[in-house]
Amino acid sequence: MDKIPILKMGQYLLVTVQVDLYDRLALGLESDLVNMIRKHSSRGVLIDISAVNIVDSFMGRILGNIAQMSKILDAHTVVVGMQPAVAITLIELGLPMTGVHTALNVEKGMDLLREQLLAQEPLTPEEDDDYQ
Amino acid sequence: MTIISKETIAIRTEQDAVFLRHRVTEYCVKIRMGLVNQTKLLTAASELVRNMLRYAGGGVVLCEVVSQSVLMMGVRLTFTDKGPGIADIAAAMKDGFSTGKSLGLGLPGTKRLVSQFDIKSQLGKGTSVTILKWKNG
Amino acid sequence: MKSLAAQFLPKKHDEILNVWMNQQLLHEGLREDLMPNDDLRKDSDELLKAILEVIKKDNFSDVNPDEFEKVNEVLAGISTSRAMNGFSPRETALFVISLKEGLRIVLEKNIEDPKALYDEFVRISTFLDKLSLVTFETFIKGREEVILRQTSEISEISTPVIQVWDGILALPIIGTLDSSRTQIVMESLLVKIVETESTIAILDISGVPAVDSLVAQHLIKTVSATRLMGAECIISGIRPEIAQTIVHLGIDLSGINTKASLAHALKFAFNLKRLEVRKAGEFKKIAAE
Numbered sequence: 273m274d275k276i277p278i279l280k281m282g283q284y285l286l287v288t289v290q291v292d293l294y295d296r297l298a299l300g301l302e303s304d305l306v307n308m309i310r311k312h313s314s315r316g317v318l319i320d321i322s323a324v325n326i327v328d329s330f331m332g333r334i335l336g337n338i339a340q341m342s343k344i345l346d347a348h349t350v351v352v353g354m355q356p357a358v359a360i361t362l363i364e365l366g367l368p369m370t371g372v373h374t375a376l377n378v379e380k381g382m383d384l385l386r387e388q389l390l391a392q393e394p395l396t397p398e399e400d401d402d403y404q
Numbered sequence: 405m406t407i408i409s410k411e412t413i414a415i416r417t418e419q420d421a422v423f424l425r426h427r428v429t430e431y432c433v434k435i436r437m438g439l440v441n442q443t444k445l446l447t448a449a450s451e452l453v454r455n456m457l458r459y460a461g462g463g464v465v466l467c468e469v470v471s472q473s474v475l476m477m478g479v480r481l482t483f484t485d486k487g488p489g490i491a492d493i494a495a496a497m498k499d500g501f502s503t504g505k506s507l508g509l510g511l512p513g514t515k516r517l518v519s520q521f522d523i524k525s526q527l528g529k530g531t532s533v534t535i536l537k538w539k540n541g
Numbered sequence: 542m543k544s545l546a547a548q549f550l551p552k553k554h555d556e557i558l559n560v561w562m563n564q565q566l567l568h569e570g571l572r573e574d575l576m577p578n579d580d581l582r583k584d585s586d587e588l589l590k591a592i593l594e595v596i597k598k599d600n601f602s603d604v605n606p607d608e609f610e611k612v613n614e615v616l617a618g619i620s621t622s623r624a625m626n627g628f629s630p631r632e633t634a635l636f637v638i639s640l641k642e643g644l645r646i647v648l649e650k651n652i653e654d655p656k657a658l659y660d661e662f663v664r665i666s667t668f669l670d671k672l673s674l675v676t677f678e679t680f681i682k683g684r685e686e687v688i689l690r691q692t693s694e695i696s697e698i699s700t701p702v703i704q705v706w707d708g709i710l711a712l713p714i715i716g717t718l719d720s721s722r723t724q725i726v727m728e729s730l731l732v733k734i735v736e737t738e739s740t741i742a743i744l745d746i747s748g749v750p751a752v753d754s755l756v757a758q759h760l761i762k763t764v765s766a767t768r769l770m771g772a773e774c775i776i777s778g779i780r781p782e783i784a785q786t787i788v789h790l791g792i793d794l795s796g797i798n799t800k801a802s803l804a805h806a807l808k809f810a811f812n813l814k815r816l817e818v819r820k821a822g823e824f825k826k827i828a829a830e
Contacts, residue, residue: 292425294418295454325443326425328450329513352771356731357443359769360724364444365513366499368765375771376738440728
């Protein structure tokens, strides 16, 4: 059976969906990702959907689920590269995916993950300088 | 309204749904439907195929290219299954209604994505949904 | 037995054309500015040939049978092109009606018996009246086409997406926002966001005459779609009366960044991007300290 590959990059997991999504494939991705986050104690997940032409209510829900599940496991999820036509269709469908963080491309998505990680860390010594 | 071409595709598995997607894309490209409208139609088709597979175990899809005038061309899809049928169509067409475990956006969301939407259902006999998307709207 | 008119009129093509042309050239409503006289002659010649062809067959009671197709076609072509060139409907109808006068003069010269002349003239006159109705219909159809074309042109040119800064886009919306226009606005905005890798979009609605719940819904949709792409959207140019209607209608815009003017929105965008705008002198002072 087909599988969507998940790449591990340091503290992050990287998924690039290159094929047409269908339900079983999306469900497989959901469970694989959750297991990978647990196994590697990942802090962030980046899902690139720039090659995906269709996201319907089911696949939109899977993306939302992944975001929620990874949140529980203390990892942030960013969905990047959504095509304009897909975004317009999701809105018309009634699925604004408010719980999911988004970014324009992989680069901006990585920046967002790093920022979110930094915001959680305690202040670094350099920043403490100001108070001395 | 004139029918320019038609084809019937049987749906039994999720793989058939992927095949249907490719065929519908080809029709859309042939009549030069814009990308956003194409995506809306394909997404609507994807919702309806899922319903067919989930509630009726499959069915058939009739794909037609129709035209009303030179400027008004569109793609019409008719999804017919022999499933249990829908007891209360009015309720099924409301946002947030679901007998399964879904978000309940399937039918009302699908209606918002297409130009014309028609649903007929008989309890115990099956359901037939027709959607039409004009190339410019 | 063919009628008198059917017998001799077709042979008199040149004579009728000359009389008709003189009539048109002398008429005070002649529009040389819209159409050179050579073209007018060409149009007149073409139409007259088609009409005489019908008269020859001696069957001009009905304007719809196949034999009339040629006449209708020529007339449709003439009135459509006139509609596009800016002729008034009156001028276009007059073009056909003035032929009546030309035909009358030629008929008078050739038929001596008053009764026969009267009968022939009435028949031809009715026929030409029907033709002028056809002109009218096609003239309006021509105008409708012009309107349709302009509508699509307006919706295309009325959505200019401007890059105001590196990573900041602005989209001034002018005119009413209906659902088909929203789709065009959304699409051009989102495509431009991808193209320029912009993370902030400013939607300026100073040029939108009124905001009702439907327009607000379209705005909210555009903002949500922008967010799905990974960009932030600010709505600016909200006039006081629009703020009032929004609240009175109970529309919830709380999840959306709204600013009174484009300048405020731009300043807010700079803040989001951690950019600062200062006077040049001030900058030197800070540098010197």
